Amino acid sequence: MTLTGGPMATGVPKYPSDLRGRPRRDRLMSSLEAVVSVYQRISAYSGRRRRPVTPVSRDRELVVDRMRTEAEDVVSLRLTAPDGATLPAWRPGAHLDVVLPSGCVRQYSLCGDTADTRAYRIAVRRLPGGTGSGEVHEELRPGSRVTVRGPRNAFPLAPARSYLFVAGGIGITPILPMVRAAAARGADWQLVYTGRTTASMPFIDELTRIDPRRVWIRPDTEYGIPASGAELLERAPEGAAAYCCGPTPMITSLRVDRPASRVRSLHFERFGPPPISDGAPFEIELARSGRVLPVPADHSALDVVREAVPDVAYSCRQGHCGTCAVGLISGTVEHRDRVLPEPERENTMMICVSRATGRVVVDL
Amino acid sequence: MAADNEVEPGEEQLVLHPRAVRFDWSNLPLHWVPGDPQTTHTINVLHLLLPEGERWFVRVFKQALPLIADERLRTDVLGFIGQEALHAEAHSGVADHLAAHGLDASPFTRQVEWMFRRLLGDRDLHGKAAEEWLVERLAIIAAIEHFTAFLGQWILDASGLDAAGADPTMLDLLRWHGAEEVEHRSVAYDLFCHLDGRYTRRTRAMSIVAPVMLWLFVRGTRFLMCNDPQLGGRDKARLRQLRAASARGTLPTLRGMLGEVRPYFTRSFHPSQYGSTERAIAYLASSPAAQAAEAQQ
Ligand code: FES
Ligand SMILES: [Fe+2]
Ligand SMILES: [Fe+2]
Numbered sequence: 001m002t003l004t005g006g007p008m009a010t011g012v013p014k015y016p017s018d019l020r021g022r023p024r025r026d027r028l029m030s031s032l033e034a035v036v037s038v039y040q041r042i043s044a045y046s047g048r049r050r051r052p053v054t055p056v057s058r059d060r061e062l063v064v065d066r067m068r069t070e071a072e073d074v075v076s077l078r079l080t081a082p083d084g085a086t087l088p089a090w091r092p093g094a095h096l097d098v099v100l101p102s103g104c105v106r107q108y109s110l111c112g113d114t115a116d117t118r119a120y121r122i123a124v125r126r127l128p129g130g131t132g133s134g135e136v137h138e139e140l141r142p143g144s145r146v147t148v149r150g151p152r153n154a155f156p157l158a159p160a161r162s163y164l165f166v167a168g169g170i171g172i173t174p175i176l177p178m179v180r181a182a183a184a185r186g187a188d189w190q191l192v193y194t195g196r197t198t199a200s201m202p203f204i205d206e207l208t209r210i211d212p213r214r215v216w217i218r219p220d221t222e223y224g225i226p227a228s229g230a231e232l233l234e235r236a237p238e239g240a241a242a243y244c245c246g247p248t249p250m251i252t253s254l255r256v257d258r259p260a261s262r263v264r265s266l267h268f269e270r271f272g273p274p275p276i277s278d279g280a281p282f283e284i285e286l287a288r289s290g291r292v293l294p295v296p297a298d299h300s301a302l303d304v305v306r307e308a309v310p311d312v313a314y315s316c317r318q319g320h321c322g323t324c325a326v327g328l329i330s331g332t333v334e335h336r337d338r339v340l341p342e343p344e345r346e347n348t349m350m351i352c353v354s355r356a357t358g359r360v361v362v363d364l
Numbered sequence: 365m366a367a368d369n370e371v372e373p374g375e376e377q378l379v380l381h382p383r384a385v386r387f388d389w390s391n392l393p394l395h396w397v398p399g400d401p402q403t404t405h406t407i408n409v410l411h412l413l414l415p416e417g418e419r420w421f422v423r424v425f426k427q428a429l430p431l432i433a434d435e436r437l438r439t440d441v442l443g444f445i446g447q448e449a450l451h452a453e454a455h456s457g458v459a460d461h462l463a464a465h466g467l468d469a470s471p472f473t474r475q476v477e478w479m480f481r482r483l484l485g486d487r488d489l490h491g492k493a494a495e496e497w498l499v500e501r502l503a504i505i506a507a508i509e510h511f512t513a514f515l516g517q518w519i520l521d522a523s524g525l526d527a528a529g530a531d532p533t534m535l536d537l538l539r540w541h542g543a544e545e546v547e548h549r550s551v552a553y554d555l556f557c558h559l560d561g562r563y564t565r566r567t568r569a570m571s572i573v574a575p576v577m578l579w580l581f582v583r584g585t586r587f588l589m590c591n592d593p594q595l596g597g598r599d600k601a602r603l604r605q606l607r608a609a610s611a612r613g614t615l616p617t618l619r620g621m622l623g624e625v626r627p628y629f630t631r632s633f634h635p636s637q638y639g640s641t642e643r644a645i646a647y648l649a650s651s652p653a654a655q656a657a658e659a660q661q
Contacts (some may be wrong), residue, residue, distance in 0.1 A: 003528075003535065013474065013477045013478045013481055013482060014478075015478065015482075016471070016474040016475040016477070016478045017474070019471050019472060019475070019583070019587055020471075021471065026475065026586050027581065028475075028579060028580075029475055029478065029479070032479065032483060032576065033483060035572065036483050036484070039500070039572065040487060040497055041437065041488075041495055042501070042551055042568075043499070043500035044492075044496050044497075046491060046496060046499075046500070046562075046564075046565055047493075047495070047496035047499070048631065050496070050499070050559075050560050050562070051560075053431060053432075053433050053558065053559055055433035055434070056433060056434035056436075056437070056558070058434070058435070058436050078531050088377075091377070094377060149435075149436070150377065151377055152377045152378075152379050152436075153377045153378050153379060154378075154379035154381070156645045157377060158645045158646045158648070158649035158650075159646050160644065160646075160649070227645070233661045241649060255659060264650075265649055265650060265655050266655075266658070266659065267658070270381070311429045311430040313426045313429055313440060313442070313445060315381075315382055315443060315445050315446025315447075315449070316381070316382045316384070316446045318384070320382070320384035320450070321382045321384070321445075321446035321449045321450055322449050322453075323422065323426075323442075323445050323446050328641075336385070339453075
């Protein structure tokens with residue numbers, strides 16, 4: 001038995017037969033048909049007094065209460081409400097969207113104390129050429145106002161008996177509150193904290209104060225660049241849940257070596273889709289408006305379409321959920337998704353990952 | 365069943381993301397709760413309803429996107445859509461597998477298709493009427509999601525199924541799905557409230573959804589029991605068996621399910637008051653399928 005058509009099909013089926021194949025209308029189906037047609041009429045009536053949708057803004061204005069240099073090129077900001085009011089509670093792994101004075105939005109993990117309900121702390125490393133981080137370092141001062149959204153949590157800490165935390169450099173920010181939570185719960189935990197030099201690694205004192213025996217500060221200057229994930233996984237307690245944040249090569253090495261280690265599960269934060277490494281530029285034409293949008297090599301078609309059509313639907317942005325499917329009118333598509341069945345490749349494109357040569361025309 | 369759990373601070377901040385799980389059903393026995401075809405088939409009804417039902421959620425939610433004037437809600441809706449789309453695919457994999465055991469469920473699934481595509485489809489409406497029908501369907505989805513959240517929480521805690529030796533891969537599918545239902549349990553409700561929110565509209569949807577769901581489960585279970593080639597029509601679905609299964613903890617109690625409707629009729633109802641996000645996160649952190657999906661990304 002297969003449902004005709006699979007994930008993309010919306011074809012209208014015929015009136016179904018009775019469950020036992022008797023030549024009469026099915027009782028449930030015909031009752032439902034009657035109920036729904038009355039219901040639909042009631043719904044039209046309800047619409048007359050439906051209030052218009054009220055736009056909701058979740059922007060919150062905060063003040064930079066304090067700025068501190070935590071390490072070379074790293075400052076922390078303590079953010080409070082202008083009137084000192086309490087702020088929404090949060091859990092380890094949460095981040096804030098910060099709208100900088102220039103309008104650019106950056107996500108920063110909360111790295112303060114979850115028990116402090118009057119202030120959020122974030123820490124920012126100045127990246128060479130980084131527009132957001134440069135702005136934080138140069139333009140923000142105590143007393144500056146910033147707009148924030150959130151907190152939201154894309155990296156929740158699940159309860160476990162034992163943990164291994166692995167942080168690389170500024171990746172310590174989401175990990176720090178996790179370490180505190182694990183210690184407070186009385187879990188068995190270990191932290192491996194890597195970085196170039198101790199001078200470049202923020203919060204070393206704060207961490208060692210939690211429990212010096214469980215914290216391994218591992219600067220490259222002393223131990224060399226980590227040779228493998230295995231080295232970082234070595235200290236894991238048996239059956240540990242590992243929570244990691246750091247540069248991509250570090251995460252990759254942990255993933256490679258995890259199966260042979262004592263770590264049972266590996267968790268890391270995802271920041272949107274993985275970067276596009278082997279893309280070539282192409283053009284996408286939106287048939288309904290006739291607009292032609294260039295898609296640069298390092299952007300997805302979805303990135304570009306979203307600017308022009310804000311209501312375009314998408315979800316995973318990795319080619320596995322099928323949400324971003326659009327009708328393909330013409331063009332040669334290089335399908336990179338994992339959902340589209342072969343027969344539908346002719347007339348559908350998953351714009352989050354698939355690319356094209358030349359110009360594609362889509363039904364948008 | 366709906367214990368008044370405290371809303372944990374920060375729970376509602378979870379960012380939803382779809383997990384690209386894969387399951388292999390080639391070794392799944394037809395009666396995956398050993399020796400208990402009725403429990404097996406009652407739960408199997410989900411595999412027949414959800415593929416079409418959840419694809420319908422996705423289509424309706426996509427249509428609602430242009431009406432949303434709340435960026436955070438939009439983000440949640442997008443996360444919800446991807447999760448439901450993948451739920452649909454995962455369940456349809458099992459439905460296909462039933463056929464491999466000689467159980468042809470197509471008379472039932474054809475009805476389900478017709479219900480979700482035709483009856484609850486766009487009904488050739490335009491303009492204002494189309495928009496109201498959309499909002500009405502969002503109220504229906506919010507009501508259905510109340511049950512999926514309840515069932516999700518139930519399956520996470522259903523140690524009776526482990527004790528009965530239920531197939532571990534099937535349990536993982538049900539619990540991964542259940543956990544995501546718990547994770548996103550507020551989204552459909554919040555979306556309906558954003559666009560309308562009126563008590564009468566919300567509760568009248570529930571008054572239709574609850575009996576129809578019950579009817580679908582009863583007839584689905586009976587249908588599967590009748591057509592199960594290994595039972596040869598001897599064994600019929602019985603209320604007595606359902607009671608026994610509830611007592612063993614392999615199915616939720618009928619009373620628990622019906623009792624679930626009541627809080628939905630209180631004015632201050634909000635889905636976040638029921639179920640535990642913490643529990644869902646804990647399961648997803650250890651689920652073999654969810655872990656394998658994360659490891660691949
Ligand atoms: S957004 Fe999921 S497949 Fe494109
Ligand atoms: Fe679902
Ligand atoms: Fe759901």
